[in-house]
Amino acid sequence: MSESKCPVHPSNYNANVGGGGTRNRDWWPGELKLGILRQQTDVTNPMSKDFEYAQAFKSLDYNGLKKDLNDLMTDSQEWWPADFGHYGGLFVRMAWHSAGTYRVYDGRGGGGSGQQRFAPLNSWPDNVSLDKARRLLWPIKQKYGNKISWGDLFLLTGNVALESMGVKTTGFAGGRTDTYEADESVYWGGEQTWLGNEVRYSDGREGVRDVGHGPVDSSQSNASTDKGHTDIHSRDMEKPVAASHMGLIYVNPEGPDGIPDPVASARDIRTTFGRMAMNDEETVALIAGGHTFGKTHGAAEPSNIGAEPNAASIADQGFGWINQYKSGKGPDTITSGLEVTWTKTPVKWSNHYLEYLFKFDWELEKSPGGAHQWVAKDAPEMIPHAYDANIKKKPTMLTTDLALRFDPEYEKVARRFANDNEALHEAFSLAWFKLLHRDMGPRSRWLGPEIPQEQAIWEDPIPADSCSQIDDKDVQALKKQILDTGIAPTKLIAVAFASAGSFRGSDKRGGAAGGRIRLEPMKDWKVNNPPQLQEVLGALEKVQKDSDKKVSIADLIVLAGCAALEKCSGASVPFTPGRGDATQEQTDIEAIGHLEPYADGFRNYGESTHRVRTEQFLVDRAHLLKLSAPEMTVLLGGMRTLNQNYDGSSHGVLTKNPGKLSNDFFVNLLDTSTAWKAADDREQVFNGVDRKTGQQKWTATRADLIFGSHPELRALAEVYGQNDGQEKMVKDFVAVWDKLMNNDRYDVG
Ligand code: HEB
Numbered sequence: 001m002s003e004s005k006c007p008v009h010p011s012n013y014n015a016n017v018g019g020g021g022t023r024n025r026d027w028w029p030g031e032l033k034l035g036i037l038r039q040q041t042d043v044t045n046p047m048s049k050d051f052e053y054a055q056a057f058k059s060l061d062y063n064g065l066k067k068d069l070n071d072l073m074t075d076s077q078e079w080w081p082a083d084f085g086h087y088g089g090l091f092v093r094m095a096w097h098s099a100g101t102y103r104v105y106d107g108r109g110g111g112g113s114g115q116q117r118f119a120p121l122n123s124w125p126d127n128v129s130l131d132k133a134r135r136l137l138w139p140i141k142q143k144y145g146n147k148i149s150w151g152d153l154f155l156l157t158g159n160v161a162l163e164s165m166g167v168k169t170t171g172f173a174g175g176r177t178d179t180y181e182a183d184e185s186v187y188w189g190g191e192q193t194w195l196g197n198e199v200r201y202s203d204g205r206e207g208v209r210d211v212g213h214g215p216v217d218s219s220q221s222n223a224s225t226d227k228g229h230t231d232i233h234s235r236d237m238e239k240p241v242a243a244s245h246m247g248l249i250y251v252n253p254e255g256p257d258g259i260p261d262p263v264a265s266a267r268d269i270r271t272t273f274g275r276m277a278m279n280d281e282e283t284v285a286l287i288a289g290g291h292t293f294g295k296t297h298g299a300a301e302p303s304n305i306g307a308e309p310n311a312a313s314i315a316d317q318g319f320g321w322i323n324q325y326k327s328g329k330g331p332d333t334i335t336s337g338l339e340v341t342w343t344k345t346p347v348k349w350s351n352h353y354l355e356y357l358f359k360f361d362w363e364l365e366k367s368p369g370g371a372h373q374w375v376a377k378d379a380p381e382m383i384p385h386a387y388d389a390n391i392k393k394k395p396t397m398l399t400t401d402l403a404l405r406f407d408p409e410y411e412k413v414a415r416r417f418a419n420d421n422e423a424l425h426e427a428f429s430l431a432w433f434k435l436l437h438r439d440m441g442p443r444s445r446w447l448g449p450e451i452p453q454e455q456a457i458w459e460d461p462i463p464a465d466s467c468s469q470i471d472d473k474d475v476q477a478l479k480k481q482i483l484d485t486g487i488a489p490t491k492l493i494a495v496a497f498a499s500a501g502s503f504r505g506s507d508k509r510g511g512a513a514g515g516r517i518r519l520e521p522m523k524d525w526k527v528n529n530p531p532q533l534q535e536v537l538g539a540l541e542k543v544q545k546d547s548d549k550k551v552s553i554a555d556l557i558v559l560a561g562c563a564a565l566e567k568c569s570g571a572s573v574p575f576t577p578g579r580g581d582a583t584q585e586q587t588d589i590e591a592i593g594h595l596e597p598y599a600d601g602f603r604n605y606g607e608s609t610h611r612v613r614t615e616q617f618l619v620d621r622a623h624l625l626k627l628s629a630p631e632m633t634v635l636l637g638g639m640r641t642l643n644q645n646y647d648g649s650s651h652g653v654l655t656k657n658p659g660k661l662s663n664d665f666f667v668n669l670l671d672t673s674t675a676w677k678a679a680d681d682r683e684q685v686f687n688g689v690d691r692k693t694g695q696q697k698w699t700a701t702r703a704d705l706i707f708g709s710h711p712e713l714r715a716l717a718e719v720y721g722q723n724d725g726q727e728k729m730v731k732d733f734v735a736v737w738d739k740l741m742n743n744d745r746y747d748v749g
Contacts, residue, residue: 089294095158289428441508496561511744
């Protein structure tokens, strides 16, 4: 776990065809990048447009697939033999590392799209040997074709592995649609070396450690403490990352920065697992349950293994870490460099992990590969060898395992589980299910015969019986009643946007369905302008009460926005009813809290931090809303003329007619007679003055001016700022609006 590598290969710049050469991102590394807004499009996807994974999955022989996976567990292959004759441990680790990259702050990562096939994940030092696990699955993937995605297969295989070793799982839901390229939207850290952590504890400031706040944290932190090193007991990890080092899923198994200190490692575990929405009990259950199985691999020095898959020879065909030590596999495998087997029955569910953890005293030792690990001092030699029935060893553990005993809070949970295997079994099964399904979104996306009945709070449930039942005629009548309340249309638009705009396409949470904007914590978010929100909600509740139809507030919010937009644009705006209302009890306040945007350029909310510029936040937000760059452009321009700044300010409202949907924002932004000048030395707000008279005309933020300064955004702005731009503007805005309102409607095709 001490590998350190420079990821930059200068020779890549030499190719004079095929996208080689020194590129814009080399010349101007600071230029706003729009790449994440054009990922996973039709041109990157080999499936035809009418391919629907959910349809294909429905024709899958699910039980046949499960049987094949079950048979695979003990079908040891010569080219990569199974430890103890069973691949269970390896496949559980594959599934765990696939799902375990999820983080609450932006909902990105996770096992939802089969990303473990792509870099950087396929080549992370924490994923050594999982290239073999995935390749073992290829014959089965090949057999079932498009009826099972890689994303589903990785996780289902982990589930089947657990079942075949005696775990009673909570169930499984399919529905993860594969992508065909690496997801560039995920910030994995700013380090330039594997297993480094120099950025995540310094908040991006060079030489400054431990002041950390990340890009989605509001505090402009007190950056003056230059400790020059990390205090492993009190370090503060940047957001949104959920791993303590570049290239790890969570934490260094040897302890923070390789220091074998179980108590300090508990701190890192609590931070990282917490960022995957796991509490202490779930964390202990997952680690204790997971390390009941399998072994770690450190037969010899890690210097024996070759380059990771993404840097390996073309002849290696996607395999990496070719091992020169003896046979290079089986008993000679080098994965983490640690050599630990936790229990005497590594392919069978048991309580031995916690039993040994508390029963024995642990002594620091080094693996054959030279890594810190712990051995049970006075224990008998009872742990089997993975390949030689004649060899028995003492129990061994990782520093992170001992954290469950030596951290006082983890200890309480772990002791309870140690005395009650059924409780551990149940907690493990539930936490495992959550781990695998945390980023699936609503149940309308879940597929297959093994979906559990009971809904968990982390699913953000919405009661089905609260959904509106209204037809077109009702919609027209309700629209009229809404507009008759006399509330300004721009306010209705603001609330609809606030409601639908809470969605994020990463883990498919938030959005208008459920009407959670009425509830804590969303109703109090500053970006939602709480007094204005209450005024609108009050009026809509009255409309609901006065109506003899069954209509949810969630629907009324969206309908109000649509009706208001029709008024402000003269266009007709589509509306799809059917949303339900969640209750406060069905709402996990902390979990929903993670949806609060640090900045939202569409409403001119928030500004640059010392490491992220306003316009970068805007692109990030647009990505979470699943917008393309043209969609982001038209949405922002329209929101400005509709006077939608969260605080009613006139920054960027470049029109004489605020409240009317028009292309004025683009026309006036592109007007050369205006000269712009920063109004503050952080370049957050700008004044636009008449070049000739010097008279002040407008004010604007970075989120506004970027559409005139960035060459590609300017090209898009020009399309709408032309004389033929107004009509297109209205049409395109309405289309984006409709998309936004229905981003979370997985229930309607
Ligand atoms: Fe684990 C293995 C670490 C958690 C499951 N792990 C392992 C290893 C390591 C670890 C280092 C080895 C690798 C090799 O092969 O060498 N983990 C770890 C850490 C953590 C964990 C640091 C945090 C604290 N796990 C976990 C969880 C789970 C798991 C949560 C589930 C649930 N693992 C696992 C398994 C294994 C491992 C099953 C075995 C594998 C085999 O056998 O191959």
